[in-house]
Amino acid sequence: MTIALILASLVLLVLFGVLTWHALNDFSYLGGAGVRHSYSWGARCYDGKWRSPSYQNAAQTRQLLAPLLEQAGGDPAAVVVDLACGTGRFTRLMLAEEEFRGKIIAVDFAPGMLRELRRVLQEMPPAAQSRVEIQEQDVRQWRPAAESLQAVALLEAAEIIHPLGPTLEAIFVGLQPGGLLLTTVVGNGFGWLFPGRRQARAEFSDWLAEIGFVEIQRHPWRRRYDWLLARKPLPPARSHPP
Numbered sequence: 001m002t003i004a005l006i007l008a009s010l011v012l013l014v015l016f017g018v019l020t021w022h023a024l025n026d027f028s029y030l031g032g033a034g035v036r037h038s039y040s041w042g043a044r045c046y047d048g049k050w051r052s053p054s055y056q057n058a059a060q061t062r063q064l065l066a067p068l069l070e071q072a073g074g075d076p077a078a079v080v081v082d083l084a085c086g087t088g089r090f091t092r093l094m095l096a097e098e099e100f101r102g103k104i105i106a107v108d109f110a111p112g113m114l115r116e117l118r119r120v121l122q123e124m125p126p127a128a129q130s131r132v133e134i135q136e137q138d139v140r141q142w143r144p145a146a147e148s149l150q151a152v153a154l155l156e157a158a159e160i161i162h163p164l165g166p167t168l169e170a171i172f173v174g175l176q177p178g179g180l181l182l183t184t185v186v187g188n189g190f191g192w193l194f195p196g197r198r199q200a201r202a203e204f205s206d207w208l209a210e211i212g213f214v215e216i217q218r219h220p221w222r223r224r225y226d227w228l229l230a231r232k233p234l235p236p237a238r239s240h241p242p
């Protein structure tokens with residue numbers, strides 16, 4: 001009887017551990033459908049998390065956006081992509097910046113998240129709304145025109161997109177020379193939650209370097225995430241014969 005009880009407790013413990021692990025990685029090891037549905041269902045609550053103090057740090061937000069604002073300049077023709085945009089935190093932050101005059105393409109595959117984004121955009125001035133194009137799409141199939149983008153943001157999503165390699169390659173192709181990728185990587189101590197996804201410690205930076213990105217900087221950010229900035233290199237300057 002006692003052995004049966006111990007065994008049953010062990011089985012329950014293992015089941016609980018497995019379930020918790022799946023929940024912590026957004027069910028992303030169960031395939032894209034799990035991620036899409038869980039985010040669609042939780043979209044309303046998701047948006048609420050930004051009101052928590054860890055997201056309300058204006059200086060940090062400024063630090064995060066500054067390189068992109070510099071890259072896109074005041075150019076109304078600049079195109080910036082918010083990949084796996086969710087309810088559009090990055091899109092909305094960029095739209096709020098006077099220095100940014102360009103267009104944003106917001107891409108996500110969870111209809112519920114995009115519904116929330118559309119709802120909040122409707123509260124914005126029509127001029128701001130008209131600068132956002134929403135695309136409901138799986139980013140693993142997203143392929144931008146070569147050298148058409150000033151910057152791409154992929155925030156709090158790189159670890160749950162699998163495989164991520166083709167998307168990183170597509171970002172590299174789509175960026176103009178000198179263009180920027182702003183992304184996140186799970187902080188030290190969380191990488192073990194994502195086996196096989198190159199999220200532990202410096203692995204993600206190494207991956208970006210292998211693809212061709214340069215000037216890769218990793219900044220501590222929130223408890224679960226660090227943010228990363230990486231640049232597509234400019235073509236080498238032509239040397240002129242003396």
Ligand SMILES: C[S@@+](CC[C@H](N)C(=O)[O-])C[C@H]1O[C@@H](n2cnc3c(N)ncnc32)[C@H](O)[C@@H]1O
Binds near residue numbers: 108109
């Ligand atoms: C943690 S949320 C991050 C949302 C937003 N980038 C932010 O910073 O708040 C992750 C988002 O990635 C999206 N996502 C995950 N895998 C995706 C995929 N393969 N294609 C498109 N969107 C995806 C989810 O639908 C969800 O909206």
